[in-house]
Amino acid sequence: MSSPALARPTPVHRAADLLAAYLPGSFYFSSPRGSLLADGVRASVRRERGSWADAAAGALDAAAALGVAEPVVAGAIGFLPDAEASLVIPAVVRRAGAPERGTPDEGLPGFGTTSWSVTPRPEPRAYADGVRGALELIGAGGLDKVVLARGLELTADAPVPVPALLARLVRADPGAYAFAVDVTAPGDPATRTLAGASPELLVSRRGGTVVANPLAGSLPRSADEAENRRRIAALLASAKDRREHAHVSAQVGDVLSRFCAELDVPAEPEVIGTPTMWHLSSRITGRLADPADPGSSSLALAEALHPTPAVCGTPTAPAYAAIAELEPADRGYYAGLVGWSDVDGDGEWAVTIRSAEVCDRTVRLFAGAGIVAGSDPEAELAETSAKFRTMLRALGVEAS
Template sequence: MNAALTPPKLFVRTVPLRDRADGLVRRLPEGAPLAWLTGDEGIVGWGEAARFDPEPSPEGTPPTDITRFTTAARRFTELLEHAEVEDEVGLPGTGPVAFGTFAFAPTSGGSALIVPRVIVGRREGRSWLTTITDAPGDHPRELLWPVTEPRPVGPVDWRPGSLTDTAWMDTVASTVARIRSGELDKAVLARDAHAEAHSPIDVRVLLERLRTRFPGCFTFSVAGMVGATPELLLRLEGDEFTSLVLAGTRPRGVDEEDDHRLGREMMSSAKDVEEHGLAVDSLRAAMEPLTEELTVPAWPHLLKLANVQHLATRAHARMSPGVGALEAVAALHPTAAVGGTPTETAMRLIAEVEGMDRGGYAGPVGWVDGAGNAEWGIALRGAHVEGSRARLYAGCGIVAGSDPASELAETESKFRVMREALTDPET
């Protein structure tokens, strides 16, 4: 979807498929798979009928600039205006679908909105196939791409990221001092790590391992960003809006008693409750102008995952007429759960002290369909995979009560998701 060209005329057809229990990942050919999965359900795609790669904004652009989102939304709308759609299923995720990933910062590259040639989906026991072609009645050649068994990763060499453990803890300590001085209330600091396999990494094997181990998370693959995020930025079905805010983390316990103790400790922790409250406040401020009947619980609940547990708040609303999914994504990003408070101060601090470009980490990732239905998460617990290399990311919220050693341990817990996905089981 080049900005200077008229969008291509596309012909979209969705038909029912006989439901199969072998999983969506096994339908994917090797290459650059697109995926958004929750357990056994979701959508996968391959090939490219259309693609838009927003240009990074110039240096000095305000960190909350939304140009890439509004431009991407316009490109997708223009594409839909030139499409002929035949949808025999009529569920969220049928018809034309665009998978997307947006960089954390507007000045970073890596944002993309991709409409695949072939989409396979599954929801509530119903499966479907969508094909997108340039002429009516055509069958995309991508349907004939061979589906092979996903390859194990093989041996992996690990390297540290941009900052050593000590340097990163020093950065946390200096950030705590700036918070206590009143410069800001919260900053989310991230770190990276590097993995290199001896041959190109088959993303399908990562997707299968992640969706199996974290069935309650959203397993994603879009333009190299791969992971399993627990954080639902938004779900839109018609005009019904849902979001899941996560902030505040503890590891899982060694046994049930220890697990309950850690959960109770987090629920009563002033530091974690403050961090979570700031994230909830940022969602409320972003969405109140765009919604009707916004409902946000007064107190979080515990969300327990395979490796960690979080404080969680689920919000509901009805979208105001005319507000689209990408407009809502633009309003929500960056949340206080991945940026900080106040937003612009925290974003500038992140750029100053992290020593790296986050790329797509902590940016929005997900999909939107031609009817306006959408699911977007935050690209957490993931990595950017390119060829034989993977760059892993993990972060945590820093507030006045943060302890550098504890925050380092939290990032190690979060790194474990992708480290284990990249590690073949012993045979």
């Protein structure tokens, strides 16, 4: 039995209607494949042992046994192996096609005269020192790449309107993997929302077809098109960036080969763009060996892939250790995974980047850069500043 496609031939709802209907506490996810809005909680997914995919499969089976038609699990999982997660079986799920392209800010509420205070965590100079520390670890051997992140904590003079933020993110880049997830901790009276517009597909599954689209190797986008052409050419010619990308695409291919009878890993990366960045990209596609195997659900594939070297490093264990040593703050949900999976195993999971956690007047966001031999601390600092621009622009904040 195959699940219905996220983008149905004749959607019941319009993508714009689902976006307009989002309220904090709901789950929203949109991509080039379609849009999904889920409300209410029929059941929360709890993991006593084993994988989140196993726990989700049990919850989905239980919902189906109770007569729930086409149940899905939706939510987010944090970066660390024992990180927090927010996965639920929603009470109501609505679907539509992909968001339509239009003028990014036309008809959208802005943040007006909102006043912001911005606190970097750590200070930029300390981050550059952390990159130097990572290069020393790489030079000592045993570590090929590590992704170092830094954070910004923003405080507004009024509560941040998450629906307006989400709408601005979707309209700015309708092709992104946009999301808003309630990640409020149990017992916390303040609603906490994870929102973002990720450019990176961790994995999707539809029937027996799987797709992953790792990104690694980046340059900021310019307002000048001639300069953009130069940067695209420079990215394709950069030995450092191609080496960084190769670490990621090779590992993603190795993991998916355990599940797939056929797998196509491009020999050369291409460049894709977002409104703020250019990225080296490899679109990896495969055919599952056994689509009926519960161990090859979209969430199971996502867990097997996470963390890719695009957000952690390689080898994984030394990279985790380097992050723990060099990053001053817990990433939380940043660089984890966000998405949905249905009872048949189909679904989509994106890497939780270009994101922020919003709680009342506070916005907490991260950006990271991949450090390999030859990395320049100042260039990596500039890259993180450029990556902050996705969220900062949506919030109406100029400086990073």
